[in-house]
Amino acid sequence: MKLITTLISTLPFALGATALQAQTVTLKVSHYLGSNHNFHSQVLEPWCAELDKDSGGKLKCQIYPALQLGGTVGQLPDQVKNGVADIAWVSPSFSTGRFPRTEALELPFTLPRSSLGGSLAMWEFTQKHAMEDFKDFKVLSIWSGSSVVISTASKPVIVPEDIKGLKLRSPSRYPSLFLQALGGVPVTMPPAQITEGISKGVIDGAMAPWEVLPAVKVDEVTKYHIEGPAKQPGFTQTPFALLMNKKKYESLSPELKAVLDKHSGMPLLERTAKVWDDGNEAARKAMLARGNKVLVIKEADYKAMQKTTAPIKADWIKQAAEVHAIGNQYLNK
Secondary structure, three states: OHHHHHHHHHHHHHHHHHHHHHHOEEEEEEOOOOOOOHHHHHHHHHHHHHHHHHOOOOEEEEEEOOOOOOOOHHHHHHHHHHOOOOEEEEOHHHOOOOOOOHHHHHOOOOOOOOHHHHHHHHHHHHHHHHHHHHOOEEEEEEEEEEEOEEEEOOOOOOOHHHHOOOEEEEOOHHHHHHHHHOOOEEEEOOHHHHHHHHHOOOOOEEEEOOOHHHHOOHHHOOOEEEEOOOOOOOOOEEEEEEEEEHHHHHHOOHHHHHHHHHOOOHHHHHHHHHHHHHHHHHHHHHHHHOOOEEEEOOHHHHHHHHHHHHHHHHHHHHHHHHHHHHHHHHHHO
16 A cells, blocks of 8 residues: 555656656757858757757757768758658758759859848748748748859969869859859769869869868868959859758647747848858968968959850749749649
C-alpha cells in the first residue's frame, strides 16, 4: 500500500514533466557551408539562441552545417518539403527551374550591389510576385547574397573582351548566360569545390560575392577581383532563402509560432544583410592587405557589358509573358 501511495503521489509530477518535455520543439536546421561561415556563426546561432530565450526554452535548434543531413545543395528545398530538415538555408538559383519567378532576381544589372539594398528589393518582389514559387514552404526570410565579383587566378579582367575564353565558376543559370554573352565559359560547381577547381586548373576563376571568397579560401588561389562602378548595380546577384517545412510550422503552438514570426521576416532579413555587407567589406580589405588586386570596370566598359547582356533580360521578360498568357488561357477555360 505504501508503494502504491508513493506511486500515486508522484504521478502528477511525472505527468507534468512529460507534458513539459512534450512542449519542447527542436528544429533541425540545415545548410551547405561549414560552421566557419558568417551565416552559421553570426546569423543562425544567434537567431536560434533568441528563439530559445524568447520561448522559455521550448523552441530549440539543432544546426547541421556542410550538408550533414546528406544530399546536394540543389536538393535542400526537397529536404525541407519532405521533412528531412525542418528549416534550411537554400538558394532558389541552385535548383534550376524549381522557382521560375524568383529567377528574375538573378538577372544581370538589376539590383543594388549591397546585400541590404538587394535584399529589400528581393523581399518586395517576392511578396508581390513570387510567393507561388514557395507555396510548399513557410518562408522565414529572403535576402541577397550581394553582387558577385569576378575573381581570376592569373589573367586580370580589365575590359569585357578579357572575359572571352575564361572558364569561370558560375553560381546558377542566369550568371551563366551573362558569362556566355561576354564570351566566357561558365562552369557550375558548389562553393566548396571552387578552390580545388582553380588550383587544379579546371577553371580560371569564379563568380562569387566577396564574403564567400575567404570562407572557401578562393582568395588564396586568385590574384585579381573585378567589380563594376560603386554606384551602379552589380553584375548579378544570388537570392537566398530560409525555408521551413510548412507542416512543422503549422504544428507549433500559437505561442511558439509567435516567437518564430517575431524573429523572422524583415528582422531576419536585416540581420542577415548586415552580416553579408560587413563580411563583404572585411573580405575586400583583407584581400587588398594580402596583395590581391581589385580592378574596377570603367563606366564605358560597364555600359558595353550591359548592352551585350541586355538580351538576357529581354528573353526572360518574353518567357514570363508567354507563361502568364498560357496560365490565363488555362484559367479561362
